Amino acid sequence: MYDDDQEIGAELRRLASADPLNPISSSALLARGRRGRLRRKLISSGGVVAAVSAVALTATLLPHPGQGPGQAVAGSSGSTIAESPARRVAPPSQRVAPTAGTAAVLKACSVKLAAIKKDRQSSPLPVTTDLTGWRMLVRSIQPKVGTAFVATSPDAKLVARCVLYAPGVPAGHDKASNTWAHAARPSPRTLTEYLFGAGSQCAPDLACTGYLNADTGEVPRNVVRIRLEAAGGRSVDVPVRDGWFAVMWANGGKAEIPGRFTAYDASGKVVKPDPDFVKKMVENLHPAGTTPR
C-alpha cells in the first residue's frame, strides 16, 4: 500500500514534469495586476462620484421648497413652505389662476382642504372641506404666482384662510400650514407687531423676485388698512376687512420677518402695535398662577 502511494506520487510528478509551456511572465502579471488595481480604484471612486452626482441631481430635480439656492429664510416661522411636508405634485384642481373668480378659488381651496385633511398635514385639521357658497372677506393676488384670501361661511361661524398657487407653479409651494378652516373667533383687541411672518423667498422657478409674503391673519376690528413696507421703498396696501387680512406679495428684496408695516384705522390714524401683545396673550391663555413652568 505504502509503495503504491509512493508510486502514484512519482507518477504524478512524472506527468507534471512534462510542462510544455514557457514560464509565466511575472512582469506581465505585475502589469496586469497594476491595471486591475487602478481600475478598481477608479470604479470605487467613480461609484462615490456617481452616488454624489445622483443625490445632487435628485436634489436639483426636486421642486424648490420655496427659496432660492443658497438663500436661507432666516427667522422664518415654523409655517414656511420650506418645512411643508407636501412636496409631491399637487392635483391640478388645487391650482387656480390667481385672478380667477371667487367660486373657482373657493372650489380650489376646498380641494386643498380635503387633501390636507386626508393626509393629516396640519393640526388642527380643517373643520370643513366644503366652501361652497362662502363669502370672500379679503383677497390678495400676486400675478402669475398665486392668491391668498380669507372667506367666511354663510352663517359666519366658520372661517377659511387659504393660499393657492397658479397652475404653473412647481410643486412644493402648496403650503398646507397656510390653509385652514376653523371656527370664527373674536378679533384680537390689540395689534401685534409680529405680523406677516409667513412666506418664502421667490425661487428661480417662480415669476417673482425677493421675498414672497403669503399670509393671512387677524387684526383688531378698528384696523382697516395696513401698509406693508420693504427695504428699498417698496410697499403695498394689504386688504383688511372685519379684522382679517390677506397678503400675497413679492417685496423684491430680502425677507423681513416680521414684516415692517403700518396699520391705520378708519380715520387714517396709525394703530400702534401693542408691545405687550405676546405677554397678554400668554396671560390670557394661562391666567396668573397657572403658567406652566
Added chain:
Amino acid sequence: MPDRDRDYVEFVEAASGSLRRTAYLVCGDWHRADDVVQDALYKLYLSWAKVDRLGNPLAYARRVVVNAALDIGRRPWRREVPTEQLPDLGRHGDPAGAHADRDEMLAALARLGPRQRACVVLRYYEDLSIEQTAEILDCSPGTVKSQTARALDSLRHAMNQMRSIGRLP
C-alpha cells in the same frame, strides 16, 4: 519598484511553475492550467497586501488555483455540446503504436471525478495532509479520505494495466 510589487514578483517566479503543474494535474490541460494560474495570480496581486500580511500566500494561491481548476470544467463553454456531424478524428496508421503512446496513468487520472482527482493531487503530488486538503477543498477530512481511497483504487488499477503491458517495472 515598491516593496509590495517586489515581494509579489519574487513569489510569482518561485511558485508559478509549481502551481501550474498542480492545476494541470487537476484539470488535465496545460493551457487551461496556464489560464487558471494566471487568473489566480492576478487575483492574488489585487489582495496581495492582505494575503502577504496573513503570512502564507502559497496556501492562498494553491486554494484559488485548485478551486478554479475544478471550476473551469464546469463553465458552460467548456461543456460538451451535441453536434449533428461527428468531428474528423483522423486515421492512425499504426493503432498499436498509438496505444503505446497513450499514457494510461494520465487517462486514469482523467477518468476520476474532479474532486477525487484534486484529493489525489493534493495528497500525493503536493504532499499535503488530510486536514490541509480538506481545508483547500472546503470539505471534511472524512470526505477527503473516502474520495482519496476511491481515486487510489482506480489509479492502482491503471498502474496494474501499465505493468501488464510492461510500461512499469
